[in-house]
Amino acid sequence: MKSTTTSPIITIAGLTKDFGETHALRDVNLTVEKGEVVVLLGLSGSGKSTLLRHVDGLELPTAGDVTVLGQSLPALRPKALRKLRGRVAMIFQQFELVPSLTVLENVLTGALSRVKGPRLGLATWPASLRREALTHLERVGLLHRAYNRADQLSGGQQQRVAIARALMQNPDVLLADEPVASLDPESSDVVMKLIREIAAEDGLTVVCSLHQVDLALGWGDRIVGLRHGEVVLDTPASGLSKAAVMEIYGRVATTTTELTVIERELLADAPRGRDAAPALADGAAS
Amino acid sequence: MTATTTTPGSATSGAALPRRPRISTNKVIAGAVIVAMAGFAIWSLAQIDFSLYNFQRSMLSLAKTIRLMDPISFPSVPDLVYLISLTLGVVIAGTVVAAVISMPIAYLAAANTAPNRTSRVIGRAIGVITRAVPDVILAMAIGLMFTLGATWAGVLAIGFHSIGMISKLFADAIEQIDEGPRLAIRAAGGSKAQEFWSGVFPQVFPSWIATALHRFDINVRGSVILGFAGVGGLGYRMYIDFQQFPQGFGPALGIAIVIFLLCVATELVSSTIRVRLLGAQPTRRTLGDALMRQTRGRRKTTTAATLSTADLTVEKAMRRPWNSSRVSSTVWGWVGILVVIGGFAMSRLDPNQIMWKYVWSTIMSFWPPSTGAYDTQTFVTAIVQTLQMAFAAALLTFLVSLVFGSLAARNIAPNGWVRGAFRVFLVIFRGVPELVLAIVLIIITGLGPQAGVLALAFGGVGLLGKLIADSFEEVDAGPEQAVRATGAGRLQVFGSATLPQGLPSLLGNTLYLLDTNIRSATVLGIVGAGGIGFYLTVSAGLTKTHPVVSAIIGIIIAMVLVVEGIASYLRSVFK
Numbered sequence: 001m002k003s004t005t006t007s008p009i010i011t012i013a014g015l016t017k018d019f020g021e022t023h024a025l026r027d028v029n030l031t032v033e034k035g036e037v038v039v040l041l042g043l044s045g046s047g048k049s050t051l052l053r054h055v056d057g058l059e060l061p062t063a064g065d066v067t068v069l070g071q072s073l074p075a076l077r078p079k080a081l082r083k084l085r086g087r088v089a090m091i092f093q094q095f096e097l098v099p100s101l102t103v104l105e106n107v108l109t110g111a112l113s114r115v116k117g118p119r120l121g122l123a124t125w126p127a128s129l130r131r132e133a134l135t136h137l138e139r140v141g142l143l144h145r146a147y148n149r150a151d152q153l154s155g156g157q158q159q160r161v162a163i164a165r166a167l168m169q170n171p172d173v174l175l176a177d178e179p180v181a182s183l184d185p186e187s188s189d190v191v192m193k194l195i196r197e198i199a200a201e202d203g204l205t206v207v208c209s210l211h212q213v214d215l216a217l218g219w220g221d222r223i224v225g226l227r228h229g230e231v232v233l234d235t236p237a238s239g240l241s242k243a244a245v246m247e248i249y250g251r252v253a254t255t256t257t258e259l260t261v262i263e264r265e266l267l268a269d270a271p272r273g274r275d276a277a278p279a280l281a282d283g284a285a286s
Numbered sequence: 287m288t289a290t291t292t293t294p295g296s297a298t299s300g301a302a303l304p305r306r307p308r309i310s311t312n313k314v315i316a317g318a319v320i321v322a323m324a325g326f327a328i329w330s331l332a333q334i335d336f337s338l339y340n341f342q343r344s345m346l347s348l349a350k351t352i353r354l355m356d357p358i359s360f361p362s363v364p365d366l367v368y369l370i371s372l373t374l375g376v377v378i379a380g381t382v383v384a385a386v387i388s389m390p391i392a393y394l395a396a397a398n399t400a401p402n403r404t405s406r407v408i409g410r411a412i413g414v415i416t417r418a419v420p421d422v423i424l425a426m427a428i429g430l431m432f433t434l435g436a437t438w439a440g441v442l443a444i445g446f447h448s449i450g451m452i453s454k455l456f457a458d459a460i461e462q463i464d465e466g467p468r469l470a471i472r473a474a475g476g477s478k479a480q481e482f483w484s485g486v487f488p489q490v491f492p493s494w495i496a497t498a499l500h501r502f503d504i505n506v507r508g509s510v511i512l513g514f515a516g517v518g519g520l521g522y523r524m525y526i527d528f529q530q531f532p533q534g535f536g537p538a539l540g541i542a543i544v545i546f547l548l549c550v551a552t553e554l555v556s557s558t559i560r561v562r563l564l565g566a567q568p569t570r571r572t573l574g575d576a577l578m579r580q581t582r583g584r585r586k587t588t589t590a591a592t593l594s595t596a597d598l599t600v601e602k603a604m605r606r607p608w609n610s611s612r613v614s615s616t617v618w619g620w621v622g623i624l625v626v627i628g629g630f631a632m633s634r635l636d637p638n639q640i641m642w643k644y645v646w647s648t649i650m651s652f653w654p655p656s657t658g659a660y661d662t663q664t665f666v667t668a669i670v671q672t673l674q675m676a677f678a679a680a681l682l683t684f685l686v687s688l689v690f691g692s693l694a695a696r697n698i699a700p701n702g703w704v705r706g707a708f709r710v711f712l713v714i715f716r717g718v719p720e721l722v723l724a725i726v727l728i729i730i731t732g733l734g735p736q737a738g739v740l741a742l743a744f745g746g747v748g749l750l751g752k753l754i755a756d757s758f759e760e761v762d763a764g765p766e767q768a769v770r771a772t773g774a775g776r777l778q779v780f781g782s783a784t785l786p787q788g789l790p791s792l793l794g795n796t797l798y799l800l801d802t803n804i805r806s807a808t809v810l811g812i813v814g815a816g817g818i819g820f821y822l823t824v825s826a827g828l829t830k831t832h833p834v835v836s837a838i839i840g841i842i843i844a845m846v847l848v849v850e851g852i853a854s855y856l857r858s859v860f861k
Contacts, residue, residue: 085472096464098488112480134604
């Protein structure tokens with residue numbers, strides 16, 4: 001992993017987001033360097049998705065600033081914002097492919113920011129882009145499915161198509177919002193490995209949200225924990241034990257009752273989360 | 287920080303608190319509105335003379351007409367082919383025009399694609415206005431811009447009037463899409479136009495085609511009356527025949543039979559396309575759909591478009607294989623294009639038929655609206671008469687449909703035979719175009735609202751009966767079983783479990799029927815049923831009286847808006 005001295009790829013400073021009465025994010029500060037693979041860890045409702053959507057300019061901050069690839073998103077004009085989004089790819093929990101289009105057409109939509117005007121039907125895409133899309137499909141192992149309708153594929157396959165669509169953007173940054181939360185364990189493995197491989201080969205900067213501690217530990221370079229819209233943990237993943245994360249983050253709750261119990265424990269026991277995190281990270285490293 | 291500590295507790299207690307039941311003033315008002323509407327309907331029905339004397343008189347006039355008219359006859363085959371192709375051409379061309387114009391209007395009107403609030407209002411307003419202007423009136427009024435016998439008026443009138451329904455249903459479809467793919471395209475840097483064409487349009491394309499086809503069916507039925515406005519085709523031939531009283535009634539009835547068969551045929555075709563190609567659920571709402579449901583089991587599954595994995599390369603994959611799905615979409619694509627081209631060709635539109643020097647003056651002649659030579663009293667009487675027809679017909683339809691619809695519902699009918707028989711009744715009722723029915727009834731009962739009410743009521747039973755049957759079949763079977771388990775009889779189960787559950791949709795569907803009845807009642811006035819439609823017909827033919835047409839159309843729009851407003855209020859209260 002190369003560490004650069006140049007400016008970071010993503011800089012989030014004092015980001016606060018309110019949806020009416022709900023405070024989705026509070027004073028989040030985060031910088032991501034080029035080539036880093038960062039896991040955003042948190043329970044559902046902790047603000048992971050909202051944070052990711054800010055990085056792609058899909059949400060605008062209530063307060064604070066988000067700078068991506070040297071450009072401050074809140075200040076961008078729509079056209080410049082679209083251009084920037086073209087360099088930041090995103091994959092979603094529900095894949096979000098257009099069900100009635102072919103797999104190939106779905107991959108091609110990743111190139112929309114590179115072409116002028118709308119596209120409808122394969123014939124409206126230049127052969128060079130079609131060839132490029134097929135190459136990406138080959139990379140995710142779905143070349144033979146190019147002309148199937150997207151909704152004929154299994155969940156794991158659809159997510160791989162979504163990864164190919166992301167690659168079609170030739171992105172600098174890859175954002176993944178719970179990419180395996182809707183998949184079975186086997187497909188999850190395939191998808192997570194694929195993202196990691198591609199990130200390494202293409203030197204992508206990755207920010208991926210997850211809610212499973214197990215998955216996060218073996219996968220990312222760095223783990224950022226979110227709770228109630230606040231960063232409560234920010235530490236390199238290496239040498240970090242599951243127990244250590246659990247202590248900060250709490251067990252993975254599956255029911256509302258469990259969640260409430262954990263929240264209560266955490267609120268009662270844990271000191272200010274963000275202050276505690278480096279201390280623990282230091283402890284784990286030593 | 288203090289907010290954080292209170293959040294979990296308040297969240298759980300908020301969810302756990304049950305809401306105290308309260309008698310809402312809204313329900314009281316809504317109840318009063320329903321009672322008032324029902325009262326008006328009963329009064330309307332009482333006002334319309336269905337006395338025995340009238341009935342006898344009608345029967346006598348029917349007997350006399352039958353005795354005097356020529357035998358039912360059909361045009362010669364070449365003549366028939368010409369008439370059918372002209373009618374279909376006008377309808378296809380008009381529907382295509384409307385479908386294309388509806389797309390940007392639906393884009394403006396749908397909540398999720400509308401650029402802003404104003405555009406939504408404009409989009410919806412265009413929908414309401416185009417729906418409120420009957421195509422036949424428009425055809426009469428703009429007919430002055432074209433040479434005699436031109437089909438322009440028909441195509442433009444259908445094109446204008448159909449925008450209302452197509453854009454509304456299309457906007458609804460846009461609002462129901464999965465927003466995810468669209469978000470993904472935005473996240474990838476797509477522009478607004480790219481979002482629509484790549485993320486929205488592929489999702490709504492089937493419903494756009496299905497809506498256009500549905501409208502096509504309706505327009506084929508409606509083409510009868512366009513003949514009364516001088517638009518060539520089957521309707522016009524029927525109109526000419528009817529002018530020769532009473533001998534011409536035989537050939538006119540022959541044309542009516544041809545129109546009925548044409549309606550059935552086009553419905554079958556459009557249902558086949560909707561169900562087979564677009565994957566729409568057959569609804570049984572139309573005759574075609576009903577038949578399609580019978581044959582659906584034989585639908586073959588499309589073979590997967592998967593390429594063979596053996597030494598597959600990117601270059602090989604560049605060539606899309608001609609599998610069955612590609613073949614069928616290509617073939618159907620070309621068929622669609624040919625039908626559209628053929629439709630325009632058959633409609634025989636000729637730019638030379640446009641009398642350019644009259645175009646602008648005709649358009650401007652509608653402004654400003656005015657009541658012309660009529661006094662307010664005349665107008666009020668006419669409006670009340672139209673409303674009476676709509677309400678009286680809705681009441682008749684409601685009563686008959688409740689019985690027919692219930693007996694056509696699987697969970698109410700005593701056995702499959704009864705259900706089947708009533709389903710068939712409803713399908714036949716729907717199959718007869720209302721206007722043909724109205725014209726036939728006018729022969730029987732003479733001019734006047736009786737014929738209009740009966741025609742509307744008959745046509746309505748087909749629709750409302752079917753909607754009632756469907757909504758009863760959709761109720762939760764649990765309560766029915768529970769009531770049956772207590773030892774209740776068939777009627778008791780119906781009254782205690784089925785009816786209460788089906789009541790909201792019963793109300794909604796009846797209001798929808800009332801809404802369409804007001805529009806139809808206006809059109810029926812044109813063929814002689816009286817009411818505001820009569821004054822429309824009288825005023826549409828002369829440029830001088832065009833201000834009266836715009837005044838009446840304004841009144842119709844207002845009536846429809848009031849009924850729509852009441853309907854949406856009642857629906858929100860009884861949700």
